[in-house]
Amino acid sequence: MHFDRPIDRKGTSSLKWDWFKEDVLPLWVADMDFAAPEAVTTALTRRAGHPVYGYTLPSDALYEAVQGHIKRQFGWTVEREWVLFIPGVVTGFNVAARLVGETEAIAVPTPAYPPFLSAAKNARRQMVKVHLPVEDGRLVINREVLEAQVTPETKLLMLCTPYNPGGTLLTQEELTGLVDFCEARDILICSDEIHADLVLDEKGKHIPTASLSEKAAARTITLMAPSKTFNIPGLGCSMAIISDEKLRTRFKAAMEGIVPHVNLMGYEGATAAYIHGGPWLKEVLAYLRANRDYAFERLAAMKGLTPLLPEATYLIWMDARDLGLDNPATFFEEHGVGLSDGAYFDAPGWLRLNFACTRALLKEALDRMEKALAGAE
Numbered sequence: 078m079h080f081d082r083p084i085d086r087k088g089t090s091s092l093k094w095d096w097f098k099e100d101v102l103p104l105w106v107a108d109m110d111f112a113a114p115e116a117v118t119t120a121l122t123r124r125a126g127h128p129v130y131g132y133t134l135p136s137d138a139l140y141e142a143v144q145g146h147i148k149r150q151f152g153w154t155v156e157r158e159w160v161l162f163i164p165g166v167v168t169g170f171n172v173a174a175r176l177v178g179e180t181e182a183i184a185v186p187t188p189a190y191p192p193f194l195s196a197a198k199n200a201r202r203q204m205v206k207v208h209l210p211v212e213d214g215r216l217v218i219n220r221e222v223l224e225a226q227v228t229p230e231t232k233l234l235m236l237c238t239p240y241n242p243g244g245t246l247l248t249q250e251e252l253t254g255l256v257d258f259c260e261a262r263d264i265l266i267c268s269d270e271i272h273a274d275l276v277l278d279e280k281g282k283h284i285p286t287a288s289l290s291e292k293a294a295a296r297t298i299t300l301m302a303p304s305k306t307f308n309i310p311g312l313g314c315s316m317a318i319i320s321d322e323k324l325r326t327r328f329k330a331a332m333e334g335i336v337p338h339v340n341l342m343g344y345e346g347a348t349a350a351y352i353h354g355g356p357w358l359k360e361v362l363a364y365l366r367a368n369r370d371y372a373f374e375r376l377a378a379m380k381g382l383t384p385l386l387p388e389a390t391y392l393i394w395m396d397a398r399d400l401g402l403d404n405p406a407t408f409f410e411e412h413g414v415g416l417s418d419g420a421y422f423d424a425p426g427w428l429r430l431n432f433a434c435t436r437a438l439l440k441e442a443l444d445r446m447e448k449a450l451a452g453a454e
């Protein structure tokens with residue numbers, strides 16, 4: 078399997094690989110250690126061969142590739158004018174936060190991918206945290222959870238589906254309940270679906286929030302990207318998809334003057350990935366599924382760790398509070414494994430492990446964790 082072949086990322090200024098000390102295995106920030114689809118490299122090389130790197134528009138081919146991908150993957154028909162290209166999904170939800178009125182609030186489910194926790198503050202709006210319970214080993218976001226915690230001032234819900242961290246794949250029933258709730262309270266939904274293509278549960282499927290119904294579409298800003306799917310996050314090309322014209326106009330106005338164009342390599346990479354990346358995606362999902370099962374089994378066997386089995390994403394979220402350590406992330410880092418610290422997700426004592434690496438590296442990291450825990454007993 079070619080994903081077994083290690084690629085040395087040192088010397089590429091990789092955030093993932095340069096963050097920790099040299100001898101720490103980095104299983105944290107959400108990118109994969111795998112080469113992107115070959116068609117992406119070919120497209121970038123070809124474009125680099127033309128020496129004028131001027132302002133660039135998204136091409137017809139890119140719009141068609143995006144529409145085709147979304148239709149194939151999720152059965153959702155997206156019109157060309159609904160699609161706005163933006164340099165990042167984080168940019169997208171920070172723009173969405175600016176649509177909220179001065180006296181209104183933004184609901185942010187927790188634990189949260191850290192940039193969600195600063196979006197309200199960045200927009201100088203109030204944040205209402207919605208604590209998500211774990212039920213049957215699954216982080217749950219549904220109508221009941223929102224009803225119990227969302228305040229009357231709330232006018233925007235920051236949804237993340239599939240959910241990071243935890244990897245929950247929302248069911249049709251859960252999504253319908255969420256949308257009904259938001260409809261009843263006139264709450265906009267910013268639906269971050271960056272992990273939509275990374276469904277690991279073979280029986281599960283991702284449902285774009287806006288594809289549920291007309292009323293869902295009318296209040297939803299969908300954020301998608303090829304970045305996680307095809308491992309090209311450094312290229313910075315994402316989309317906000319908004320079918321409601323008034324909402325789209327408001328979103329565009331909030332972007333005005335502060336959101337830069339997507340760079341030309343981002344457009345090139347996205348086009349090639351969406352057109353040619355299908356077979357690569359299938360293969361990488363098979364590799365990720367096997368890594369997930371392997372890592373989950375080993376983590377579940379480690380005393381003091383309670384991992385959740387992700388239905389989607391390449392990230393395992395685990396409760397490490399039973400270890401009784403001040404900071405489990407620091408503990409494992411000192412023993413050679415770099416994980417994401419749950420404290421940054423508003424969940425101290427939890428950890429997130431990225432298993433999108435070679436099986437050999439994953440095995441070595443899990444061996445180190447096991448050894449560290451045996452030594453701490």
Ligand SMILES: Cc1ncc(COP(=O)(O)O)c(C=O)c1O
Pocket residue numbers: 107164165166167168190237241269271302304310315
């Ligand atoms: C849920 C979620 N949203 C957004 C991002 C980052 O998006 P971007 O790099 O396009 O800003 C990530 C990356 O890990 C993520 O997990």
